[in-house]
Amino acid sequence: QVHLVESGGGLVQAGGSLRLSCVASGRTFSTYAMGWFRQAPGKDREFVATISARGLATHYAGSVDGRFTISRDNAKNTVYLQMNDLKPEDTALYHCSQSRGSSGSDWLDDYDYWGQGTQVTVSS
Secondary structure, three states: OOEEEEEOOEEEEOOOOEEEEEEEEOOOHHHOOEEEEEEOOOOOOEEEEEEOOOOOOEEEOOOOEOOEEEEEEOOOOEEEEEEOOOOHHHOEEEEEEEEOOOOOOOOHHHEEEEOOOEEEEEEO
16 A cells, blocks of 8 residues: 655745655655646646656646756655745645656546645745
8 A cells, every 4th residue: 555645835925935745655666756736726636747766857837847846765755846936826735646657747647646735825
């Protein structure tokens, strides 16, 4: 059984920064791509960023490209999301996810395990 536990969310003013972390357990972390998705109230879950199994390839949603950075430490079974220049529209519950394979994906159905999420709230 895979478990994903996110942390690092909080309340921040517009223009501020947060770093999210997600610790995974249950299967060989370095074998699988990881992703971050977010869901705002009343909206569908949307793709934010993904990183391949070995961390050599990343991909971002257009709305966060240049502001967010995804990274991973396979020795610590942890994936990170550094979020800079936060905007009120970034307010959402952020979920960590583990892919079915080693290549990153922006498609929600390519992920088979999900964390409970960590709340990010950006005030204007």
